[in-house]
Amino acid sequence: MIDHMASPSQQKKTLPSILTSKLNNLTIPSSPTDPDFDFADVFGPSSSSSTHPNPPHHNLFIGDPPIIHNRTHSFIGPSPRYTRSKSLPFHPQFDPNSSGEDEPEKADESEVEVEEKGKLNCKIGPGDFEIMRVIGKGSFGKVFQVRRRDKSVVNVDGECAIGDGIFAMKVMRKDTIIKNNHVDYMKAERDILTKVVHPFVVQLRYSFQTKTKLYLILDFINGGHLFFHLYRQGIFSEDQARVYTAEIVSAVSHLHERGIVHRDLKPENILMDADGHVMLTDFGLAKEIDESSRSNSMCGTTEYMAPEILLAKGHNKNADWWSVGILLYEMLTGKPPFTHSNRKKLQEKIINEKVKLLPRLSGEAHSLLKGLLQKDPSLRLGSGPRGGDDIKKHKWFRTINWKKLESRDLQPKFKPDVSGEDCTENFDKCWTAMPLDDSPAPTPTAGEHFHGYTYEAPNPWLSSPQ
Template sequence: MVPSTTQKKSLHSLLAANLSKLTIPSSSSPSADQDVDFSDVFGPITSQNPNPSPSPSSSSSSNAIHGNPQVILSRSHSFVGPSPRFAQSSNKLPFLDELDSESEEDEAETDIGNRLETDNGADKKHVSVRSLTEKVIIQIGPEDFEILRLVGQGAFGKVFLVRKKRDRLENGVSGDGDGIFAMKVMKKETIIKKNHVDYMKAERDILTKVVHPFIVPLRYSFQTKSKLYLILDFVNGGHLFYHLYRQGIFSEDQARIYTAEIVSAVSHLHKSGIVHRDLKPENILMDADGHVMLTDFGLAKEIDQLSRSNSMCGTTEYMAPEILLGKGHNKDADWWSLGILLYEMLTGKPPYTHSDRKKLQEKIIKEKMKLPPYLSSEAHSLLKGLLQKDPAKRLGSGAHGDEQIKRHKWFRSINWKKLEAREVQPKFKPDVNGEDCTANFDRCWTEMPAEDSPAPTPTAGDHFQGYTYVAPNPWLSSG
């Protein structure tokens, strides 16, 4: 029989009264080695085995009965949503199943029981807290973030500076309150109409796999009926394009560190079977310490080393000739884009420009690159290698092409291990005042109203099943 609410309250009162009578033996007491006796609270312990010295098999059975807690594991990244941190086992904590159907009062009782329960003298009072968090942490949405300012806008939506609101466990939300993030909001209807569903799903999936010191990490992803949301770290130094535009050109020493950090990030992507396909100054952010961070994986794709993609994608000025020719492309296309990016950092503009897109494409495919005489011979050599029109001859091609780039004489002064440990300090640091500083972002965005405006709900089927993701929490994935 299910107890009534009145009965439950009476049980709560009785439990509280009995708990107040408990005493824990001191370390000097002769009985200190014994388990704490809770019989006054829960009644006498009944044993299924009259033998006071249980065998190993009976001990195992007892653990199953009492819900012996599982070892919490580091969660692997999943393409369909958060995967469980608990090892798959029949020894499942009973209250996890009950959370779906029990009332808040029932959950409180279960929680108290698990916190008090002991098995072989081991204290398990932390288990229920972690397990409850496991259950509710994926329940997160737009209402958990306060929009502070608009910092960017694109074809599919907007990017906002947001603050994560304080934890509200009672409402099914957990995390690190008051954190500053960037929230990328994309309209489903626009994505579907432009046939970019696969790109948007790939962006989310790729970001759940990638962890690198020069790549902006994904913290959460979720959706509503009309929109997709990506929550990423907010990198407050602004876009590389913003600083390049203000300075005009970078010195070779300044560009060398930025280029090396990008090479490190792109090399990591390629080793993970990922091609970015949209390297340009607008997709590279700078943090408060002057390090660059690669972002925007909206056109990224997972490509096998031996396979090629035939998609026509990217920004024309940075597209490799093989993409424009429709011959199929692989990771070598990223090294071409890196060459264009380096050329622009050193000269102030890409090597191939034209107001007419078709003529621009022809120049990229056919025209010989002109190198400014004021650049060093080492810079000339690197640019010629990266901007080789034949991808098979391009510096960086082949299975270990990234190592060829790292060993190039222009990077002679770079200690790659120190660089990837973020121990190589850039000489330029952006002027940043606080985590939520937006002074380094274009005022054409930051002065616009910061509103996540309504969007129509697509009438088509569910294109984005399994989009929800929560990044692993170090506290939860430990011990």
């Protein structure tokens, strides 16, 4: 990290060498067996997660997602499929915390659950997608980059008006999900994604199942993770961080308006599309919480967890605004404000220590960080009845035109290097070079766990005025 105590002239001289050293030392584990590589923060807890003892004084329920102790890329994400046409609306979509430990099986049509929805007169299943590459693997399965096979568009009433395109297919083993008591989490994630329609949130296009697996078809985003770009650049300027933070605030506000708390906001769960816009992903720990209620689950990634979660005092949407503050701090300084190799000491620092604000940051940035990183959730910026609107009105965002931003007319200055819609250069080769092997899964004895899982996003060509 940059020595922020050095003089400006010293920082200028050493910045290129520091960033070069950072890049040379940046390593991504080559296999999921790496002890420092925990997939739980991407795909949900695995059966091995119980080896991490929970902090004292927290009474957790069986099936609660574990705290994430090791950070990693999510390796999964959507692609820039946001239409610029004013007449074509966006439709619900993304599911982030799941995956499937096997390649999509060549299931016959009788295996595929199809929800009868009036105009949907065709069955969608694994055979409708051509597997191109592996782009992720986790405790429940694999994530593939896939191409939708051509399928006839029947008529203007729309049966099977699906079309082709590049997607991310998450495949999850039912037996593993049931074994780990995560049926409710997988269902909640899918349900939440069907309710979220926002230009900075990844979209879920389809969900379906066979006798042995669950499938989520998501937009594939090829610009890489915010994590990757942040650690390649070292830090972001305030102007660059302002646009990313504004887009995140817009997305989180949208979730909160619909009673959804994300609970795992971090750079690894934010992707960048080919135009440089950020896209929020990974709803595996998300939860619908009533305005007057609280959740007592211990979940999230420790560096980004709000004090009230660590103290098991019950939390609500205000916990997300703390995480946004941590994200902003990391973008502007290169690391989260609270770090420690010992988990217990890290938690103590988050609960007790004051945030150290660097003098080189603007007074407006200091003010926003102080507001978001308020340890008392009732005093935190965004906690009031106006919610995210209070954050949008903060003076650090005075140059942001929120209408332009939310219509994606505010163009980021940085665009990732993307060669095409199927480009996977921003995904690590430890995944994209994997063989496309198919590993069969057993059929669970209890078959009613995932009833009603099938979903197809509304077709914009059918629901929009021409």
